[in-house]
Each structure stands twice: as structure tokens, then as C-alpha cells.
Amino acid sequence: MALGATYNASEIEDKWYAYWMEHNYFHSEVDEREPYTIVIPPPNVTGVLHMGHMLNNTIQDVLIRRARLQGYNACWVPGTDHASIATEAKVVAKLKEQGINKADLTREEFLKHAWEWTEEYGGVILDQLKKLGASCDWERTKFTLDPEMSQQVIKSFVDLYNKGLIYRGYRMVNWDPVAKTTLSDEEVNHVEKQGNLYFIKYKIEGSKETLTIATTRPETIFGDTAICINPNDERFTHLKGKKAIVPICNRVIPIIEDEYVDVEFGTGCLKVTPAHDENDKMLGDKHKLEVIDIFNDDASLNSFGLHYEGKDRFVVRKEVTKELDEKGALIKTEQHINKVGTSERTKAVIEPRLSDQWFLKMEELVKPAIKAVLEDDDVVLHPKKFENTYRHWMTNIRDWNISRQLWWGQQIPAFFYGDGKEDFVVAESIDEALVLAKSKTNNNSLTTESLRQDADALDTWFSSWLWPMSVFDGLNNPDNKEFNYYYPTNDLVTGPDILFFWVARMIIAGYEYTDKAPFKNVYLTGLVRDKQRRKMSKSLGNSPDALKLINDYSADGVRVGLLLSAPAGNDLMFDEGLCNQGKGFSKKIQSAFSLTQMWNVDKTIPQPESSRIGIEWYKSKLQKALVEMDDHYSKYRISDALMTTYKLIQDEFCGWLLEIIKPAYQAPIDSKTYNEVMALFEDNLRIVHPFMPFLTEELWHNIEDRSPQEALCINTWPKVEPIDENLLKNFEFAAEVISGVRTIRKEKNIAFKDAIVLSVINGEKVDSVFDAIISKLVNISELNYISEALDSALTFRVKSNEYFIPMEGAIDVEAEIEKLKEELKYTEGFLRSVQGKLKNEKFVNGAPEQVVASERKKEADALAKIETLKTSLVSLS
RNA sequence: GGGCGCAUAGCUCAGUUGGUUCAGAGCACUUGGUUUACACCCAAGGGGUCGGGGGUUCGAAUCCCUCUGCGCCCA
Incomplete structure (x- = not known):
């Protein structure tokens, strides 16, 4: 089934996202497998997707999809936060447009408008994440003002108050006269x-x-x-x-x-x-x-x-x-x-303004959170450089002003029974408050009507600092099955701008309530900037429309484009060209697939030696890439992991392997090679899937018909197999020979279709396993092993091996001699520097054995090469 | 003002404990190539006093000092 030019990204993306949802692949339930959990940094409920969201959610999706393939019970909990100031400001502005003044409304009336607004615009951003391919467990979607979420916030306030950690103080605070x-x-x-x-x-x-x-x-x-x-x-x-x-x-x-x-x-x-x-x-x-x-x-x-x-x-x-x-x-x-x-x-x-506010005492609370990050490595920040920033903030922390003069948010559960500053009680409900008030005042005639709840709301961060716990109902019901299983979560991916607002506070809350860190790793992404290094912002208008980008370059293309230049903790200079590179990569994979589908498979023909060895070589190459990627992933170097993948597919698979096994024009391919290559293609798709989920799922189902249980999304990561290092080394050598022939073809304008004869003096005693491949890739009709230099031939050398391409009359002897002299001069200079080191007793005695040995090898190689060059010079002159 | 970090190819960045593979990658650029998957392609190539200066060492992009220029956080 060829797709080539017919690939319609947007159609295919919709199709597979619907398929994934239909089969509930993203949903996680507690089971015997090891969990891998991420909670999303909840975006503002009325926000729209911007570049920063795209970046950090792509990273989260890459991590979660890879974990899913690796067999973990992967659970990515999505949700939004209520963003009290921003949302309230928007609602106030909208009401103003309608001629309604907030001051004329009761709290209940205002909140009704706010909820209407939230229901109208809320969740748009979550749908946008789906376009990006985010494989969240949507059944677990949470909102910081959901009743059970709010309940946990209130519970925590009461708890901290009862522990003496929350107090009311008349303090100088930062007053925003616009938001009031x-x-x-x-x-x-x-x-x-x-x-x-x-x-x-x-x-x-x-x-x-x-x-x-x-x-x-x-x-x-x-x-x-x-x-x-x-x-x-x-x-x-x-x-x-x-x-x-x-x-x-x-x-x-x-x-x-x-x-x-x-x-x-x-x-x-x-x-x-x-x-x-x-x-x-x-x-x-x-x-x-x-x-x-x-x-x-x-x-x-x-x-x-x-x-x-x-x-x-x-x-x-x-x-x-x-x-x-x-x-x-x-x-x-x-x-x-x-x-x-x-x-x-x-x-x-x-x-700066003096007023009565609620504060949370931080001095004691931060202690375990400091220890966890800076001493015990219970939480690891990636990149590590943020530990200094963290230390500085945590050790200079001041009490947290958690009250906001807003209505949109959890109302502070403090109930006043009198006009005095201390005439209040704190309780989860007004009924409990009444009991407390009666006992505090010894006044049994108090009723709920005599209680007046503090009008202020809690800071939004006072909700979100509980997020990794509250999404699993961990404060209401600390011993529940899910909380025990999914918490602590594994990785948190977020921007460095909220390291204090959110990350540090979550760690603090985690230790306060569970005695554990809420996550093991924190991956801090860079900020997305434009090419002029300006931060992307709505006011500057320099932020591209996220959905338009997806439309133009496909979701896979945008994901790759964002990740290509997003090393951890470094700001990302966004350039649409990168999305184009992502799109190009996607096309390359499609095109490689269509090539394999053009072949006619013939079961009767034997496998050529070049194909056999090429496939063996690629297997090792792929294994090597897997090891490299594991290392990159473990260090949260997602862009490096992607680059390893990119080079594996683009250079090794498409550039080398497909050229090696490609049958002659319109000739059939043997079935062994075909089957092996398709198996390797599947491995490629598995590796690429976290980066480009849509394209890979599409091709996966194009390779053969698969049942829902066989979808790539829930398939497995390639198995680890031994690497044949020797084979890889021999291939490197063969590649240099190929490159040498290509250079000569180019210099002498020898068309590829003209077959040539290649002779070699095999001083290096190179294994001949790759001869078939060399012959095929640079169109060699005969490859001869000789012991004496050939006259009237073009030459090149790889290490001390000398290669000859006979060429009647076309040899410029002077130029050949000049070339040889250049090489000789360079090699002799190199030899001198190596020997200089080896003559230095301090070096020989002081340097590790391995280093000295390698210098000796260099010396031997250089000597051999010089010998070859000299012999050639003699034979020419 | 205090703290932290950065400076490597035209651009964005790797470079682990100083030493094989150390001066690299991707993009961009130059040249050549298109009847035979892909020009969003293939091949080949150019390009760097590793910010300046000093020091330690047999050996420094890497460690130390200093200067310069940027960035971030905090006040």
C-alpha cells in the first residue's frame, strides 16, 4: 500500500487520534505493572495553546509514549487551573462590556458569570493538546475548582492553620490597584x-x-x-x-x-x-x-x-x-x-500597602524540601544548574501571602463571629465553624447567621501546590489504591519561570503531607523565544499561531521542529524552518516506506551477500543508537535523543541500508531481505513513535493489517541485542573506501553508470566482508587484491591501504605526485608530534597506559602510511 | 547592590573524570548530480587563536586567577 503524495497529515492525525481514544490506550488503571506517572502543569482553563505549552507538552508526550512502549503502566493526568487573577480580570472586563459593574453583583452572581465563562472557553486548550497528539488519560482530567479538588485545598488550609502554620497578619503587601x-x-x-x-x-x-x-x-x-x-x-x-x-x-x-x-x-x-x-x-x-x-x-x-x-x-x-x-x-x-x-x-x-492578609509560615516547611533536592537527591532538577537558584530562593524564603481579594477561587474558610481581629475560627464547613465558635466564645446562642466568612479567596498556587496529590484524591483519602500506586509521580516537565511559584511549593507540600517528594525528576525546559531572542508573548505578537503551525507542518513536523533545538534548560530560538525540517523528516520516512512497497518480492531468488551483511550491520547500528538514546533520555536530553534517531533513520537506514539492499531497476527483491528490512523498519517506527506518533502509527498499519491490540501506540520498544563492534568498524572502513571512489569519480567526471575496476594493496588486512557492498554502491565491476602498485591509475589511500582505479592516458602524473607529497608531509608532521609525546618520559610515565598505547598505535599507523606513500612516490617518478 | 550562569563554525548547540575516537553535530553556505523512493533529495567540500590575558600540567575547550561582554534570579 503506497501512500507517498497522498499523505494528508491532518486527516491521518484525526483518524489515529480517534482510533487511540476509541480503544482507550491512554487510560490507565492500577495493575501489577510498574507505573510511570506524569501530572500535567495545568494550564489556565481559559487559555489558548501557545508555544511554551506546545514545547513542554510535546516533551511530556515523548516521555509518556516511550514509557508506554517500554511496558510501564503509563499515566499522564491532564487538567487546568482556575488562574484566579487572570480569569477574574477577564470576567470583570467582559461584564464591563455588557455594562455590568462587578461591585453591583453579589459574590454568587459574579461566580455564576465566571462559571459560564469557564464553561464556554474552558477546556479549549485541552482539545488543542489533542491536536498535538498528547496521550493524556482524559478520563482523569481535573480542574482546580472541581468540588473534590477544592475540598482538598480547604482541608489543607484548615490543617495548616491548626498546626499553627497559617496566621493572619497586618503587613505591607504588594497591592495591585488595577486588579484590586x-x-x-x-x-x-x-x-x-x-x-x-x-x-x-x-x-x-x-x-x-x-x-x-x-x-x-x-x-x-x-x-x-x-x-x-x-x-x-x-x-x-x-x-x-x-x-x-x-x-x-x-x-x-x-x-x-x-x-x-x-x-x-x-x-x-x-x-x-x-x-x-x-x-x-x-x-x-x-x-x-x-x-x-x-x-x-x-x-x-x-x-x-x-x-x-x-x-x-x-x-x-x-x-x-x-x-x-x-x-x-x-x-x-x-x-x-x-x-x-x-x-x-x-x-x-x-x-506597597498595609492590610490584613493570610500568611503561611515557610521557615519549617521548606526544610525537608531543601534537603530532598540539595542533599538527598530525592528530587533531581534537570539541568542541575537550577539547584543553585532553588537553594537561593528556599534559604531566603519569606512567609507566603496566600489571600487574594478576589472571588474566583476557594473562599478562605475563616469564619468571623465578631468585629475583633481575632474573632474568628477556621473550619472546613460553616457547621463545624459554628461548633468551634460556640466553644471558643462560650456563647451557645451563636447561629450560622452570626458567622461571616472571610471574603477573600486563596491564591491559585495554593491549589496547584497540591496538584500531584490532589489529582489522586490524596488529601481526602490518603490511603486510596490509586494514590498509593501512582504517587509519587516520576517526571515533571515545566518551565523554569515557575520553579518557585509551583515546583518548589509542590515539593514542600509533598513532604508536609506524604513525607515524600511528589516526583522524582523535574525537567525544566527553556523559554521559547523568537529569532531576535525576544520572549514570545501575546503583547509582542511574535508568537506563531500554534494550530496554524500544526496545519502547515503537521503535528509530527511541529513536534520534531520544537524538539530539534530544545536542549534542557536552554532557551529555544524558535524558527519555523525547524518545523519544516520536521516535516521533511516525515516525508523522508514516508518515501522510504513507499520504496519498500514498490518492490516485487521473489521467494525463489537467494539473498545477495551485500544485503545479508548490510542487514547485519544495520542491526548493530540500531542497537548502538538504542544505547545512545537510553543515555540521552536518562539525562533528559530529548533533543539529542531525537538527533540520534534522526541520524539513524536519515543517514544509516535511508542513506546506507536501503541503497545497499535496493534491487536493480524493476528487478525483484529476495524475500529474506525484504522480510528482514521490514522488521527493521518496524523497529525504526517504534523508536520514532514518541516523536512522531501519527506518521508512525499510519505506516505501522500500512505494513500489515493489525488488530487493535497490535497498534504501535501500545506495542513494545525494540529488544536489546548484542552489538557487533567489529562489523561496525569494518563498515566505517568500507565507507571511507566508498567515499574515496566517489571523490575520484567526481574529480574525474566519471559517471556513475560507467562501471570501474578497483584494485587494492591490502596492507591493513581489511576483512573483505564489505566488498560486495562497495562494489554495489560505487559500481565496481571487479575488485582485485594486488601486491604491486599499478601504473597509470588514479589512487587514493585509506589508512595504509592503497586503492587503484586504472585509467588509460588520463593520469596527470605531476598532480598525483603533488597529492602524494601533500599527504606525506601531513602524515610526517603528525608522526613527529606523536613521537614527540612518546619521547617525553614524563608523558610515558605519567599518562594512563591506555593513552600511551593509543599513541603507539597512532605511531605505527602513521609509519605504515608513510611507507605506502613513499612506495607510491617511487613508482610514479 | 547580592547571587547564579553563559561565551566553541554564519546560526542553534554538544563536548562526561584534563589524554584513543578532540576541535564535533544539525541547520545554513559552496560545488556537482535528477529516466530507476525522496530536490522537503543525494554526493563532495569550505568554514573555528574554543571571548581576551595570565597560571597549573608532560598535556587545557576542559582546572585556577583576572579582564570583557551577555543572560537569569533576588533585593
């Missing part, structure tokens, strides 16, 4: 921005004197509650104990002393605004300063901003500067570059 929520430190990006340093004059109370401070944020003067100087700074000794007057609002504030102030920076005088800067907060606490919060939750000014009330902070910055200037309080403005915290999601400039 706090962010964790990890969700804040520090970006360099061009700003100004404003020099502002403050009057000293009861004096004509003034002092000057430098600030990047003049609008915060309304929140100033002190001026700070360094006690060692002699310039300001006269200010000690005095008070300053804040311009515009004319408030009187103390001048305090603290060594925290950098004498070098600005003017050496610092204005202190404890409500709006973390360092100022620290100074404020230390010196017991008043705290004045001047902002509303959208970062406009409140009544402390006086006549600026209601205006945005950046507008106020401009207007205040102008007013200060008019009042003569602005001394000067300098350009100043500083790093500004911005929201990862909304890009808004973060406002």
Missing part, C-alpha cells in the same frame, strides 16, 4: 523605569532654616510622618531634635535619626512614609511613628490628599510637583532610573 488585590512577592516583576528624583524643601519648625529631601514619589508627602537623618552625618547635626513642616499640608513631623539612611544617596535626608514603603514601615515601627494611608484601593488619593482627593497617584505626582514648584518648595528635578515593582498579570505599578 494583593500579590505574592513572586507575582511582582521589577522593571527599570526612567523616573525623576525630586528635591523638595521642608521648613524647620520655629526657624528660618530648611532641609531638603530627595524622593522619587512626591505625591506621598501627604503620608509623611517623619524626616530621617543619619546620626553620624555632621551636615545635619543642627537638625537633631527639631521638627519639620510638610509642604502643602503643613503638618509638623519629627526629625528622627537612624543609621539606615544612606549618606551618599540624594541629600542624605529621607522622608518617611510608613504606610507606603516597606523600609519606611520598618523605620516607622522602630521609631513608633504615626501611619497615614493616603490611598484608596485603586491608588487614587483619599482625604489625606486634601485637594487631590480622588485623583490618580501619577496625576497627583505631576500636579503636586507643579504646586511645590509654585510654592518654591521644589529645588530641582533630576532624571533617575529606578526599579519599579509591577504586576505580572495586569502590569500595573505595585503599591
Whole structure:
């Protein structure tokens, strides 16, 4: 069955994906086999497939498909997360378009809209993964807001609270004024921005004197509650104990002393605004300063901003500067570059803000997770270089702010019964909360109506950090059969950008709840960048449409294209040309297949010697490639494993083996060769299948009719057999001979169809097993073994073997001599360097025996070659 | 400002404990080839002071120091 030009990738992909699904190959159930488990990094439920997803899901699919072929009970659990900030922001924006304001909705009403949105757009990304060929166990698909998933999150919150690890604190947090929520430190990006340093004059109370401070944020003067100087700074000794007057609002504030102030920076005088800067907060606490919060939750000014009330902070910055200037309080403005915290999601400039939030104590929790990765290797990061980054973050960890001022997510299970800060209980349900509240207050008249649940939701990562456990119901039901079998999982494949957000936290949670790491290996992929090294992003518009790529180059082609240049941990410079190379590889395999299907098989003819030896050689070559691939896979060098496969098929199988066994034009092929080659073709398909699942399944079924139990997807990895190293070595030699003949044919313009005679002085005593192959591949009519050099012949040498192609009259003796002299000169130079080493006693005594032996062999080879060259020269002149 | 990492062919990258196979691969490039699977092909070929400088060693892309240029993380 030939397919060639008729191969329609998209049709074939749909056909086989449906077939795989129909026969439930991707579904895993607990059995006696050893499990191999991967949990997907859950993408945002309303997201669409982008290059990063394609890359890491292709890698996961390669790993899981290979494991399946190797006989493991392979289980890849898919799912999505609710991405609270991103999704809530999208829903708010959509409602706004419809003229609905979130503030006018109740929590329940809003959540109804959010669920509608999720149901409408949710899961699109999972369907896109199917297009890519992802062999997930779809029956196990999970969503972080599924009832049983949420239940585990709540359970974990209550548990950690009861262990004293969760507390409520009034802290400076990162406030996103656009999303109107706090962010964790990890969700804040520090970006360099061009700003100004404003020099502002403050009057000293009861004096004509003034002092000057430098600030990047003049609008915060309304929140100033002190001026700070360094006690060692002699310039300001006269200010000690005095008070300053804040311009515009004319408030009187103390001048305090603290060594925290950098004498070098600005003017050496610092204005202190404890409500709006973390360092100022620290100074404020230390010196017991008043705290004045001047902002509303959208970062406009409140009544402390006086006549600026209601205006945005950046507008106020401009207007205040102008007013200060008019009042003569602005001394000067300098350009100043500083790093500004911005929201990862909304890009808004973060406002440090004091508020009540929920925190998770990290200090004790991280300990086992540090040990597991850095000491015990219970979790191995690939590549290893990320261990340093991990160490740095884990050893400098701060408490995790897990509350978000959002509705989309698990509502914090804290129930308030009074107005006091401590008037709450934490419980999995309101009924349990009521029991607790009654006993805490000794007030039996409390009812569920008197309880008010904290309005905030939990950080999404507080759901996903449980993911490898919760997808198997491991927190609800820790002793269940599946959890015991599939957990801990094997490999986790994700991007380095979420090493802290997610990976580290999963390890922490794993140890807290199971005393085990949730996975053994973490493979951190690179980020996908464009050719100009820019990160691919929607805003830059430099990310190709994933589905269009699949359409243009086939899913197999895109998979190969992505993997070809994706070494672990290195960023990937994406180039569509690579997909084209992938597509080309796919065509090459198809074309090789059609060749085999064009032959007529004749059972009566014997197997040619060239075919027999060629097949033996390829068997060893394939085995060698398998060993190499195992090594690459074990080190998560997926692109190297692919390259090994690529070269095996492209160069060794198509380039050499098929040429060796190919019958003459329109001649039949013997059945032994045909059957053996097809068996090897099947082995090739097995090896290629993890990379190109669709094409290989298609060809697999084209080779013969197979039952559903015989599908390639659930077949077996090739068996390990011994490698005949000697055969491989002899082939290398033969390949050099072939290359030598080809070079001469090219130089002398001898057409391939003109058969030539080749004679050899076999000084190397090379085995003649490959003679038949040499004769066939370079069209040699006779291959003679001789002992004396031939006159009027073109020559070339392989090691000390000399080859002759008789050529009447066409020999340029001078040129031949020149060629020989060149080779001689090079070889003599080489010999000198080798002998130099061998004469050096320190080398002979100091170097390992093996190394010295190899140098001696080099010496002997060089001497033999020189001998050959000299003899040839003598015979020519 | 603190920490980590990188620099090898035009591009993207391998190069394990310093030593056979060490200067490699793929792509790109140059030349030649198409009646006989594939031009998304085949064959042959060019191309590198291994970022600069110093050191250790019989021997350094590999180890040490230093300089330069990039990247990432954290503050």
C-alpha cells in the first residue's frame, strides 16, 4: 500500500487520534505493572495553546509514549487551573462590556458569570493538546475548582492553620490597584523605569532654616510622618531634635535619626512614609511613628490628599510637583532610573500597602524540601544548574501571602463571629465553624447567621501546590489504591519561570503531607523565544499561531521542529524552518516506506551477500543508537535523543541500508531481505513513535493489517541485542573506501553508470566482508587484491591501504605526485608530534597506559602510511 | 547592590573524570548530480587563536586567577 503524495497529515492525525481514544490506550488503571506517572502543569482553563505549552507538552508526550512502549503502566493526568487573577480580570472586563459593574453583583452572581465563562472557553486548550497528539488519560482530567479538588485545598488550609502554620497578619503587601488585590512577592516583576528624583524643601519648625529631601514619589508627602537623618552625618547635626513642616499640608513631623539612611544617596535626608514603603514601615515601627494611608484601593488619593482627593497617584505626582514648584518648595528635578515593582498579570505599578492578609509560615516547611533536592537527591532538577537558584530562593524564603481579594477561587474558610481581629475560627464547613465558635466564645446562642466568612479567596498556587496529590484524591483519602500506586509521580516537565511559584511549593507540600517528594525528576525546559531572542508573548505578537503551525507542518513536523533545538534548560530560538525540517523528516520516512512497497518480492531468488551483511550491520547500528538514546533520555536530553534517531533513520537506514539492499531497476527483491528490512523498519517506527506518533502509527498499519491490540501506540520498544563492534568498524572502513571512489569519480567526471575496476594493496588486512557492498554502491565491476602498485591509475589511500582505479592516458602524473607529497608531509608532521609525546618520559610515565598505547598505535599507523606513500612516490617518478 | 550562569563554525548547540575516537553535530553556505523512493533529495567540500590575558600540567575547550561582554534570579 503506497501512500507517498497522498499523505494528508491532518486527516491521518484525526483518524489515529480517534482510533487511540476509541480503544482507550491512554487510560490507565492500577495493575501489577510498574507505573510511570506524569501530572500535567495545568494550564489556565481559559487559555489558548501557545508555544511554551506546545514545547513542554510535546516533551511530556515523548516521555509518556516511550514509557508506554517500554511496558510501564503509563499515566499522564491532564487538567487546568482556575488562574484566579487572570480569569477574574477577564470576567470583570467582559461584564464591563455588557455594562455590568462587578461591585453591583453579589459574590454568587459574579461566580455564576465566571462559571459560564469557564464553561464556554474552558477546556479549549485541552482539545488543542489533542491536536498535538498528547496521550493524556482524559478520563482523569481535573480542574482546580472541581468540588473534590477544592475540598482538598480547604482541608489543607484548615490543617495548616491548626498546626499553627497559617496566621493572619497586618503587613505591607504588594497591592495591585488595577486588579484590586494583593500579590505574592513572586507575582511582582521589577522593571527599570526612567523616573525623576525630586528635591523638595521642608521648613524647620520655629526657624528660618530648611532641609531638603530627595524622593522619587512626591505625591506621598501627604503620608509623611517623619524626616530621617543619619546620626553620624555632621551636615545635619543642627537638625537633631527639631521638627519639620510638610509642604502643602503643613503638618509638623519629627526629625528622627537612624543609621539606615544612606549618606551618599540624594541629600542624605529621607522622608518617611510608613504606610507606603516597606523600609519606611520598618523605620516607622522602630521609631513608633504615626501611619497615614493616603490611598484608596485603586491608588487614587483619599482625604489625606486634601485637594487631590480622588485623583490618580501619577496625576497627583505631576500636579503636586507643579504646586511645590509654585510654592518654591521644589529645588530641582533630576532624571533617575529606578526599579519599579509591577504586576505580572495586569502590569500595573505595585503599591506597597498595609492590610490584613493570610500568611503561611515557610521557615519549617521548606526544610525537608531543601534537603530532598540539595542533599538527598530525592528530587533531581534537570539541568542541575537550577539547584543553585532553588537553594537561593528556599534559604531566603519569606512567609507566603496566600489571600487574594478576589472571588474566583476557594473562599478562605475563616469564619468571623465578631468585629475583633481575632474573632474568628477556621473550619472546613460553616457547621463545624459554628461548633468551634460556640466553644471558643462560650456563647451557645451563636447561629450560622452570626458567622461571616472571610471574603477573600486563596491564591491559585495554593491549589496547584497540591496538584500531584490532589489529582489522586490524596488529601481526602490518603490511603486510596490509586494514590498509593501512582504517587509519587516520576517526571515533571515545566518551565523554569515557575520553579518557585509551583515546583518548589509542590515539593514542600509533598513532604508536609506524604513525607515524600511528589516526583522524582523535574525537567525544566527553556523559554521559547523568537529569532531576535525576544520572549514570545501575546503583547509582542511574535508568537506563531500554534494550530496554524500544526496545519502547515503537521503535528509530527511541529513536534520534531520544537524538539530539534530544545536542549534542557536552554532557551529555544524558535524558527519555523525547524518545523519544516520536521516535516521533511516525515516525508523522508514516508518515501522510504513507499520504496519498500514498490518492490516485487521473489521467494525463489537467494539473498545477495551485500544485503545479508548490510542487514547485519544495520542491526548493530540500531542497537548502538538504542544505547545512545537510553543515555540521552536518562539525562533528559530529548533533543539529542531525537538527533540520534534522526541520524539513524536519515543517514544509516535511508542513506546506507536501503541503497545497499535496493534491487536493480524493476528487478525483484529476495524475500529474506525484504522480510528482514521490514522488521527493521518496524523497529525504526517504534523508536520514532514518541516523536512522531501519527506518521508512525499510519505506516505501522500500512505494513500489515493489525488488530487493535497490535497498534504501535501500545506495542513494545525494540529488544536489546548484542552489538557487533567489529562489523561496525569494518563498515566505517568500507565507507571511507566508498567515499574515496566517489571523490575520484567526481574529480574525474566519471559517471556513475560507467562501471570501474578497483584494485587494492591490502596492507591493513581489511576483512573483505564489505566488498560486495562497495562494489554495489560505487559500481565496481571487479575488485582485485594486488601486491604491486599499478601504473597509470588514479589512487587514493585509506589508512595504509592503497586503492587503484586504472585509467588509460588520463593520469596527470605531476598532480598525483603533488597529492602524494601533500599527504606525506601531513602524515610526517603528525608522526613527529606523536613521537614527540612518546619521547617525553614524563608523558610515558605519567599518562594512563591506555593513552600511551593509543599513541603507539597512532605511531605505527602513521609509519605504515608513510611507507605506502613513499612506495607510491617511487613508482610514479 | 547580592547571587547564579553563559561565551566553541554564519546560526542553534554538544563536548562526561584534563589524554584513543578532540576541535564535533544539525541547520545554513559552496560545488556537482535528477529516466530507476525522496530536490522537503543525494554526493563532495569550505568554514573555528574554543571571548581576551595570565597560571597549573608532560598535556587545557576542559582546572585556577583576572579582564570583557551577555543572560537569569533576588533585593
